[in-house]
Amino acid sequence: MSGSSHHEHDHSLAGQVKAATGESVFNCYQCGKCSAGCPLGPEMDLAPNQVLRVLQLGLPALEEEALKAESIWLCLACETCATRCPQEVSIPKIMDYLREEALRRGVANPKAKDILAFHRSFLDSIKKNGRLHEVGLISAYKMRTMHVFQDVNVAPKLLMRGKLKILPHKIKGRDAIAAMFDRCAAASAHAGQTTGHHDEADKR
Numbered sequence: 001m002s003g004s005s006h007h008e009h010d011h012s013l014a015g016q017v018k019a020a021t022g023e024s025v026f027n028c029y030q031c032g033k034c035s036a037g038c039p040l041g042p043e044m045d046l047a048p049n050q051v052l053r054v055l056q057l058g059l060p061a062l063e064e065e066a067l068k069a070e071s072i073w074l075c076l077a078c079e080t081c082a083t084r085c086p087q088e089v090s091i092p093k094i095m096d097y098l099r100e101e102a103l104r105r106g107v108a109n110p111k112a113k114d115i116l117a118f119h120r121s122f123l124d125s126i127k128k129n130g131r132l133h134e135v136g137l138i139s140a141y142k143m144r145t146m147h148v149f150q151d152v153n154v155a156p157k158l159l160m161r162g163k164l165k166i167l168p169h170k171i172k173g174r175d176a177i178a179a180m181f182d183r184c185a186a187a188s189a190h191a192g193q194t195t196g197h198h199d200e201a202d203k204r
């Protein structure tokens with residue numbers, strides 16, 4: 001689509017996406033193949049191509065709707081859309097940026113809270129044990145969300161079948177993994193300082 005160079009250098013959401021990810025939403029010509037193949041498409045309030053269309057239009061009120069959408073939190077980063085796209089637009093990268101931006105602006109969809117709590121609990125488990133400890137993950141998730149009794153009847157069956165281990169199995173080299181997490185956190189904090197952005201997620 002023409003007119004892209006103008007948008008990519010202004011402060012529109014499309015321009016921010018381009019600067020942060022290298023992806024230009026103006027490469028999309030709205031064929032819809034991405035949305036047709038997206039496994040989460042039927043659950044989304046804005047289909048992947050519609051998210052791109054909103055960014056192409058560059059209207060602040062619509063951009064905010066995209067940032068408030070549940071879709072950006074439902075995206076699994078499965079890459080199906082990117083594989084199908086004739087223009088090689090990486091929607092997962094764009095969705096990832098939109099999630100960060102929604103948190104920075106404090107407009108994230110309320111349903112994002114549980115999804116974020118799950119991500120946080122998952123990463124904490126990896127940082128602590130070097131691998132996933134499912135029981136620790138579930139406990140941390142429930143504490144964060146207060147969904148204490150959700151799926152509680154499933155746990156005994158999984159424990160009986162040996163699918164859940166009460167104690168974590170820790171791998172060697174956990175210090176190296178924890179250091180990797182710390183480096184990522186420091187780089188993220190530095191990026192926040194240089195851009196003036198402060199992630200709302202840090203407060204959760």
Ligand code: SF4
Nearest residue numbers: 028030031032034085
């Ligand atoms: S498949 Fe690519 S070109 Fe087609 S609508 Fe999706 S992002 Fe746009």
Ligand code: SF4
Nearest residue numbers: 038075076078079081
């Ligand atoms: S990466 Fe996200 S938007 Fe693309 S097909 Fe997978 S779930 Fe859908």
